[in-house]
Amino acid sequence: MASAKHEWSGWRTAAERALYGAGGFFRRPEGPAGHFRTSVHASPLFARGVAELLCRVDEALGHPAEVALVDLGAGRGELLTRVLALAPGLPHGLGRRLRPYAVERAERPAGLDGRIAWRDASPEGCAGLLFANEWLDNVPVDVAETDADGVPRRVEVDLVSLDGAERLGDPVDGEDAAWLARWWPLAGAEPGLRAEIGHPREAAWARAVGSLRAGLAVAVDYAHERAARPPFGTLTGFREGREVRPVPDGSCDLTAHVAMDACAAATAPGARLMTQREALRALGLDARRPPLALAATDPSAYVRALSAAGEAAELIDPAGLGAFTWLLHPVNLPQDVLRP
Numbered sequence: 416m417a418s419a420k421h422e423w424s425g426w427r428t429a430a431e432r433a434l435y436g437a438g439g440f441f442r443r444p445e446g447p448a449g450h451f452r453t454s455v456h457a458s459p460l461f462a463r464g465v466a467e468l469l470c471r472v473d474e475a476l477g478h479p480a481e482v483a484l485v486d487l488g489a490g491r492g493e494l495l496t497r498v499l500a501l502a503p504g505l506p507h508g509l510g511r512r513l514r515p516y517a518v519e520r521a522e523r524p525a526g527l528d529g530r531i532a533w534r535d536a537s538p539e540g541c542a543g544l545l546f547a548n549e550w551l552d553n554v555p556v557d558v559a560e561t562d563a564d565g566v567p568r569r570v571e572v573d574l575v576s577l578d579g580a581e582r583l584g585d586p587v588d589g590e591d592a593a594w595l596a597r598w599w600p601l602a603g604a605e606p607g608l609r610a611e612i613g614h615p616r617e618a619a620w621a622r623a624v625g626s627l628r629a630g631l632a633v634a635v636d637y638a639h640e641r642a643a644r645p646p647f648g649t650l651t652g653f654r655e656g657r658e659v660r661p662v663p664d665g666s667c668d669l670t671a672h673v674a675m676d677a678c679a680a681a682t683a684p685g686a687r688l689m690t691q692r693e694a695l696r697a698l699g700l701d702a703r704r705p706p707l708a709l710a711a712t713d714p715s716a717y718v719r720a721l722s723a724a725g726e727a728a729e730l731i732d733p734a735g736l737g738a739f740t741w742l743l744h745p746v747n748l749p750q751d752v753l754r755p
């Protein structure tokens with residue numbers, strides 16, 4: 416029987432299979448950290464900032480008997496492992512009241528701390544902090560490109576060759592066209608402009624926020640807003656620390672920046688956007704170098720403080736991780752826990 420030479424589909428279907436299907440990229444044993452570095456891996460200071468935020472949420476909730484920390488898109492549980500290491504020192508006995516949940520499509524890694532519940536969906540009805548670092552950029556989306564007449568068409572990719580070959584499919588219509596018109600207008604634009612159609616991320620985010628009974632939901636990602644969308648889109652691949660051509664064969668991450676303003680508008684009013692630099696500074700992260708005098712009185716403390724300042728500087732670098740966007744959505748939370 417002759418096999419099909421091509422099978423064309425949109426990027427949303429292709430990325431869903433390549434990332435999460437059997438043998439998909441995020442199911443590989445090395446995990447995301449084998450291919451790229453997020454803020455979680457960059458420094459334990461990131462987990463310290465998340466722990467501080469958790470304490471503030473706990474305070475605002477009045478120190479309930481159980482406080483959930485839901486890590487959505489948890490990788491191999493690195494963030495929760497680091498927060499648990501800080502748990503004994505958290506105020507008001509929060510360490511004992513903490514319920515850590517890793518929400519992940521990959522399998523539970525061997526040797527993970529037994530206190531961490533590993534689930535494939537967010538727990539419903541918890542009170543606490545839901546934190547999603549670099550999750551939304553991996554929620555697959557379709558891509559549109561304007562043809563020679565300026566008509567936005569769905570970009571299709573070959574599921575047989577799996578080499579990233581693309582063609583333009585039908586004109587974008589329905590919900591996709593409505594989303595583009597509102598958030599990333601392409602119609603009538605010059606040929607070859609591209610956009611990633613973000614509504615699946617809004618739906619995913621709204622579900623995540625809706626899973627909380629009370630507390631704060633936070634999504635952190637590289638993002639753009641309507642006034643400055645990238646004209647050719649951002650879909651790309653990552654493999655072993657390098658940016659590569661996006662190929663839907665399960666060998667690389669497939670990621671696209673997040674239209675975070677659209678996600679913010681997808682839930683009830685009250686969402687707020689800020690940069691990671693603003694957020695971590697508001698949580699007490701300090702990138703100032705220690706006083707030189709410390710080097711003379713306590714050289715090892717000086718070296719430790721210098722190294723921490725360097726790590727903090729990387730996390731809040733306005734040209735790097737500090738430019739990431741934090742989307743905050745309080746749910747039945749009586750006070751603002753993160754004033755800039």
Ligand SMILES: C[S@@+](CC[C@H](N)C(=O)[O-])C[C@H]1O[C@@H](n2cnc3c(N)ncnc32)[C@H](O)[C@@H]1O
Nearest residue numbers: 441447453455488489490518519520548549553
């Ligand atoms: C870029 S990694 C980030 C890992 C970790 N949060 C970090 O910052 O290092 C994205 C992770 O989200 C997971 N993921 C994507 N969609 C998911 C979903 N709907 N439910 C649970 N996990 C998901 C992927 O399997 C992957 O491990």
